[in-house]
Amino acid sequence: MKKSWWKILSVMLLLYTLVGGFLMNVPRLPILNETIRALYFHVPMWFGMTLMFTVSALYAIRYLRKPDRDDDIVSVEFANTGLIFGMLGIGTGMIWANYTWGSPWSGDPKQNGAAVASLIYLAYFVLRGSLDNHEQRARLSAVYNIFAFAAMIPLIFILPRLTSSIHPGSGGNPGFNGYDLDNNMRKVFYPAVAGWILLGVWIATVRIRLSLAEEKILDLEYEKNK
Amino acid sequence: MKRISNLLLTLLLASPAYSQEVEMADRMRADGKIYVVVAILLVILIGLIAYLLLIDRKATRLEKKLDENRRS
Numbered sequence: 001m002k003k004s005w006w007k008i009l010s011v012m013l014l015l016y017t018l019v020g021g022f023l024m025n026v027p028r029l030p031i032l033n034e035t036i037r038a039l040y041f042h043v044p045m046w047f048g049m050t051l052m053f054t055v056s057a058l059y060a061i062r063y064l065r066k067p068d069r070d071d072d073i074v075s076v077e078f079a080n081t082g083l084i085f086g087m088l089g090i091g092t093g094m095i096w097a098n099y100t101w102g103s104p105w106s107g108d109p110k111q112n113g114a115a116v117a118s119l120i121y122l123a124y125f126v127l128r129g130s131l132d133n134h135e136q137r138a139r140l141s142a143v144y145n146i147f148a149f150a151a152m153i154p155l156i157f158i159l160p161r162l163t164s165s166i167h168p169g170s171g172g173n174p175g176f177n178g179y180d181l182d183n184n185m186r187k188v189f190y191p192a193v194a195g196w197i198l199l200g201v202w203i204a205t206v207r208i209r210l211s212l213a214e215e216k217i218l219d220l221e222y223e224k225n226k
Numbered sequence: 227m228k229r230i231s232n233l234l235l236t237l238l239l240a241s242p243a244y245s246q247e248v249e250m251a252d253r254m255r256a257d258g259k260i261y262v263v264v265a266i267l268l269v270i271l272i273g274l275i276a277y278l279l280l281i282d283r284k285a286t287r288l289e290k291k292l293d294e295n296r297r298s
Binding site: 007011014015018019022023028029030033034199202203206209210213216217220 | 251288
C-alpha cells in the first residue's frame with residue numbers, strides 16, 4: 001500500500017480532471033467553442049507518450065551500456081504504452097480537427113510528423129518480432145530505439161514549428177499558452193497531464209511485471225529440462 | 227486560405243464584444259444535463275481503473291506464486 005500512493009494520486013487527479021474538465025469555466029472562443037475542453041484529454045496523451053518514449057530510450061541506453069534482460073523488458077513495455085498513448089493522441093486529434101479544421105486529416109506538418117513517428121515506433125516492434133535470438137533482439141532493438149527517439153522529437157516538436165502549421169503551438173501559431181490557456185484552464189490542465197502520465201506509468205509497470213514473471217517461468221522450465 | 231482564416235481568428239479574438247457572443251453549451255448546463263455526461267464518463271473511468279487494479283493484483287499474485295515455486 002505504501003508503494004502505491006502514486007496510483008491513488010493518479011486516480012484522484014483523473015477524477016478531478018473529468019469533473020473539473022467538464023464543469024469548470026473555460027474561455028469563450030470562436031471556432032473552438034466548447035471543444036476547448038478536449039485540451040484536458042488530447043494534449044496529455046502527447047505528454048504521456050513523450051515521457052514513455054523517453055523512459056524507453058533511457059533503458060535502451062542502459063541496456064547497451066550493460067546488457068541486462070530486465071532493462072530490455074522495461075524499455076519494450078514503456079515503448080508499448082507510449083505507442084498506445086500516441087495512437088490515442090492521433091485519434092483524439094483527428095476528431096478534434098474534424099470539428100475545428102474542417103477535416104480529420106489536413107496533412108498538417110504536426111499530423112504528418114505524429115503519423116511518421118508512430119510508424120517509426122511500429123517498426124521497432126516489427127524489428128523485435130523478426131528476431132528469435134533474445135540477446136540479438138534486445139541489442140538491435142535498443143540501438144533502433146535510440147534512433148526512433150531521436151527521430152520522434154524533431155518530427156513532432158521541432159519540424160512543425162519551422163513550417164506553416166495550423167496546429168496551436170507550431171508554425172507561427174501561438175500555443176495554448178499564448179491566449180487561451182488562461183488561469184482557469186491551468187487549474188485542470190496540469191493535474192490532467194500528471195494524472196494521465198501516472199496512469200500510463202501504472203499500465204506500463206503492470207506490463208513490465210507480467211513480462212518479468214513470464215521470463216521467470218521460462219527460466220524455471222529451462223532449469224527443469226536441464 | 228490558412229492565412230486568411232488565421233487573420234480572421236485574430237480579428238475575432240481582438241474584439242472584446244465577440245467573446246460574449248460565442249456559442250457555448252449554456253443551455254445544456256442550465257438544464258443540468260452536463261451532469262449526465264460527467265456521471266457516465268465517471269462510471270467508465272472508475273470501471274476501467276478498477277479493472278486495471280484487478281490486473282495489478284493478479285500480477286502480484288503471480289509474482290508471489292513464482293517466488294514460492296523458486297524456493298521449493
